[in-house]
Amino acid sequence: QSALTQPPSASGSPGQSVTISCTGTSSDVGAYNYVSWYQQHPGKAPKLMIYEVSKRPSGVPDRFSGSKSGNTASLTVSGLQAEDEADYYCCSYGGRNFYVFGTGTKVTV
Amino acid sequence: EVQLLESGGGLVQPGGSLRLSCAASGFTFSSYEMNWVRQAPGKGLELVSYIDSNSGRTKYYAESVKGRFAISRDNAKNSLYLQMNSLRVEDTAIYYCARDHSGWSLDPWGQGTLVTVSS
Numbered sequence: 001q002s003a004l005t006q007p008p009s010a011s012g013s014p015g016q017s018v019t020i021s022c023t024g025t026s027s028d029v030g031a032y033n034y035v036s037w038y039q040q041h042p043g044k045a046p047k048l049m050i051y052e053v054s055k056r057p058s059g060v061p062d063r064f065s066g067s068k069s070g071n072t073a074s075l076t077v078s079g080l081q082a083e084d085e086a087d088y089y090c091c092s093y094g095g096r097n098f099y100v101f102g103t104g105t106k107v108t109v
Numbered sequence: 110e111v112q113l114l115e116s117g118g119g120l121v122q123p124g125g126s127l128r129l130s131c132a133a134s135g136f137t138f139s140s141y142e143m144n145w146v147r148q149a150p151g152k153g154l155e156l157v158s159y160i161d162s163n164s165g166r167t168k169y170y171a172e173s174v175k176g177r178f179a180i181s182r183d184n185a186k187n188s189l190y191l192q193m194n195s196l197r198v199e200d201t202a203i204y205y206c207a208r209d210h211s212g213w214s215l216d217p218w219g220q221g222t223l224v225t226v227s228s
Contacts, residue, residue, distance in 0.1 A: 003153065036214035038154075045205055045221055046154065051214035089154050093213035098169050099144070099156040 004029065004090055004102035011108040012080045020105045022073040022090030028100050030071035034093035037066060037075045041086045049088075050075060077107070085109040111135040111217055113206050118222030125196050125226070131189040131206030131219055139163050139184035142209035145191045146218075147202035157204070158191060174200070196226045 005023040012018040022029065022037075029035060035053045038046035048057055050066035053073065063078045073092070077084050090102035117129040129145070145157040158180040161167035165182050179192040189206050203221040210216035 032213070034213035036210075036212075038215075045218040046207075046215075047218070048210060048214055048216035051210060051216075052212035055212070057210075057216060091154075091214070098159050099146075099213070099215070101154040101156065104153045 001028075001094055001097040001100055004092060004100055006088075006090060006102040006105045008103070009106045009108065012077075014080055014082065014109060016080050017076060017078045018080060018107060019074050019076045020088055020090075020107070022075070022092075022102045024071050024073075024092050024100065026071060028092040028094040028097070029068065029073050031095065032093045033068070035066065035068055035073040036091045037064075038089045038091065039084075039086045040089065046089065080109050082109050111208075113208065113217060113219035115204065115206050115219045115222040118204065118224045120225045120227065121196055122228050123196060123198055123226055126192070126194045127196065127224060129191040129193065129204055129206075129222060129224070131191075133187045133189065133208070136208075138182075138187040143182060143189045144207045144209065144215060145180060145189075146205045146207055146215070147200075147224075148205070148221075149199075149202040152202075155202075160189070193224070196224075198226050200224060201226045 037050040040046045053068045054066040094100040112134045114132045159169040160180045177195045181190045205221045207215040207218045
């Protein structure tokens with residue numbers, strides 16, 4: 001099972017928006033509405049930011065939003081803040097492969 | 110507070126074995142599927158293994174560890190385990206345990222335990 005494809009890096013100024021893409025296949029992203037996104041700061045464990053494509057766990061700011069079209073999912077961070085600088089990973093349910101992660105995107109603010 | 114705490118990592122020679130543990134607290138452990146996810150130095154995340162709730166009959170292993178690693182759980186002790194045998198240099202990584210959340214997502218994650226395979 002191949003990893004989902006993400007751009008290696010993305011950047012934006014404080015207050016701006018950044019969108020990260022996550023491209024899979026018809027066997028994972030395109031097949032299920034089970035895409036999640038994780039934020040990881042250096043030396044820390046990943047943190048769930050979005051699940052089921054566009055739902056936010058309690059405590060996650062509404063500046064974070066998710067969407068999906070076909071085999072590509074996206075995470076948008078609006079009103080960028082310094083603390084949003086981190087690595088972001090998408091993940092999709094992949095049927096028999098269970099969880100398939102993306103390659104990761106480093107967001108610079 | 111929901112919490113996961115891994116232990117058991119360390120330095121081991123190629124071909125050696127380690128057993129990782131994950132102690133869960135703050136939730137009904139037996140009701141949740143559990144996972145081991147690893148991250149090699151400077152690399153991305155990889156699902157290593159999955160085990161279903163309660164019975165533990167359904168298990169998944171990444172191709173890279175199949176036949177060498179074994180996942181198990183002890184619901185009476187609120188603990189998840191990963192027995193790692195025939196370790197290779199490429200198994201060097203931080204190993205996280207993570208609980209299944211709604212809709213095939215993972216939350217929370219433990220703080221991770223570092224496994225280094227080197228001679």
